Amino acid sequence: MGRSTQKLSQEQKNSAQEGLSAGTTAKAGECNNRKLNIGLFGFGCVGQGLYDVLNHSQSLKAEIGKICVKDRNKTRSIHQSNFTFEQDDILSEKKHDLIVELIDDADAAQALVTGSLRKGRSVVSANKKMIAENFEHFFRLLLEKRTSFLYEAACGGSIPIIRTLEEYYDNELLRSIRGILNGSSNYVLTKMELDNLSYADALKQAQLSGFAESDPYLDVSGTDSKYKLCILTAHAFGLILRPSDILNLGIQNISEFDIEYARQRNKRIRLIAGIERSGEEYIVKVLPKFVSRTESLGTTDYEFNCIEVEGVYSDRQFFSGKGAGSHPTGSAVLSDISAITYDYKYGYRKLKKRINGHFPDFSKDADFIDKEFNLRLYIRYQNKSELEKLDINKVVEEYSSQSEEYIIADVGFTSLFKLLGEPNALFICEDE
Ligand SMILES: NC(=O)c1ccc[n+]([C@@H]2O[C@H](COP(=O)([O-])OP(=O)(O)OC[C@H]3O[C@@H](n4cnc5c(N)ncnc54)[C@H](OP(=O)(O)O)[C@@H]3O)[C@@H](O)[C@H]2O)c1
Known part of the structure; x- marks a missing residue:
């Protein structure tokens, strides 16, 4: 793991010390x-x-x-x-x-x-x-x-989360943060499910309502969510991750079939960004997920965002509010x-706690990310050859009709990075 350090200027030293002792x-x-x-x-x-x-x-x-x-x-x-x-x-x-x-x-x-x-x-x-x-x-x-x-x-x-992390959780050991961090994609998912809109029509409505970024691909691909996750991670865990360190798979290939698949199982699809401790490391990802209709994340609709913070001692708190719009x-x-x-x-207290006269080499913080695990995924595909990139360790269900094909499988997390940067037609959703 990255442990090399850099010497601090006197000004930076004073400021880091001040932040540690007196707050800001x-x-x-x-x-x-x-x-x-x-x-x-x-x-x-x-x-x-x-x-x-x-x-x-x-x-x-x-x-x-x-x-x-x-x-x-x-x-x-x-x-x-x-x-x-x-x-x-x-x-x-x-x-x-x-x-x-x-x-x-x-x-x-x-x-x-x-x-x-x-x-x-x-x-x-x-x-x-x-x-x-x-x-x-x-x-x-x-x-x-x-x-x-x-x-x-x-x-x-509109959710006051950064100051909450800074002021309320400044000394709390956190276990995880996960949430719906992109109002535009949540609006699309909600409209598809509740109003039976196609993906294209739902996205158009999100754009007309002012929820989407100038380039809506940033919203639907999970890229915007991972920018936000990077910021939350720095304030909550004192880690500086680059957006390129984080896996993001979005909803750009979702279809009415996927929405119906979730509905049949009494679930909903939500684009979830999250970081959780895994021993000394962290599992960090942005992925669509089947969530239950009764859990907090499953009750967040339209342009609303939500964030669930779990502390070792405080347990879970849930924040919700409008995540986009003028x-x-x-x-x-x-x-x-x-x-x-x-x-x-x-105060950047969690970052400053890592500074002890010397800067840690933050550029190596990605070494703290745990990638050696399997995820159970729903993968709908159009061309089976696209599955070849993935380390599929166990297929637990396979479906094929004239128009649709999917598998439920345990997939090596690292192999999902191979999908980034190359267009594909897969829709991937985390199963329980
Ligand atoms: N929309 C949301 O719900 C939302 C939510 C959270 C955060 N944000 C963030 O807030 C920021 C603004 O988003 P927005 O939705 O308001 O964008 P927007 O509606 O597209 O407006 C962008 C504004 O920036 C101006 N602009 C662009 N480049 C400029 C430059 N080089 N110099 C001066 N002005 C420049 C544009 O000028 P013209 O008017 O002349 O085109 C326009 O007024 C973005 O960083 C976005 O990620 C947006």
Whole structure:
């Protein structure tokens, strides 16, 4: 396993120590309730949602200054004078003491968030892809700059899970976190089951309702869920996993046959992202799963998300709320803005506990992932040759009709990684 370390700068050492001993909550009274002037990037689904909820907020002392967007030809719902197309109009404007980043371009977002944090500005973001792909980069930067970077809306939409992990479970030994982390794919699954819609029609409705990402493949393939899982894993277990470390199989090949198969067994299909301890290692995956209609995960419908946290001592708690959409996501961003008014910062306590004068080599955290086990899977296929990639150790059921074929089998987990990055027609769902 990766145990090599890197020497810390004096600033990082001080900050890591401070975080360990004193926590990183507000210095009460010092900046409490100061008025913020926000430089906003993005005025799409979430940006407009934030604009609305901020305008209806009674007590929050914050106002939006300029809004930077991309498309000069788009018709806007508010006066054109609110907008700029030049990032620098916001980044070099000193009166913007808070940058809120709500754009759908992770690379552009990474550059502007990094630049803002380097200048010591506070930042709020909802960009799970950017955060998951650059987690260590931001963690190191925050240790140096000691500014606030909050991103509650990036995981579970309106569910306040990151601050809960940070503040409530900071000392709790956790066993597992699992949940439905993508509102769009959950909406598709619910619509297919309850309204008998085809996959294509259900996805179209999710897009029209503003739940889907600009590229809906990120939602339905489980990629978006694994970005969120990376972020939760860092806050809950102090592990920095890269998205490419995690297996994600999605619902993009699901059919009405699969929905009916689940219904016949009194089950539902849900796209579940989860991490659980397995001795010194962790089982981490994003996979569709047959869940019972009576368990908590099986009662989560439409764009709702849910997260079940299991602690060694606290046992199981269940959080549920709207995981996507303009106003629910905007309200999570608003809550972060409010937290910035009292200088709240994530403590990253579980990560900092791993630092003892030296940085662990976080790039080797994938070595903590357990891959040596079998999973019982339902696999519907169109071409039997696609099964050849998988280590099928035991077939417990086989079905074949003129139109549909599937097997239920125990499959070596590692072999599922061979399916990533190559298009295939398989629909795979975890069985009990
Ligand atoms: N939608 C949700 O329910 C949801 C939930 C949780 C998190 N998020 C996250 O929130 C972020 C925003 O999502 P969204 O759904 O609001 O996206 P969206 O509706 O597609 O809007 C994206 C906005 O970003 C602007 N933009 C894109 N590239 C830009 C650039 N380089 N510089 C300045 N502005 C740029 C666009 O400008 P134009 O208006 O000119 O096109 C648009 O206003 C994403 O990171 C997403 O993953 C979304």
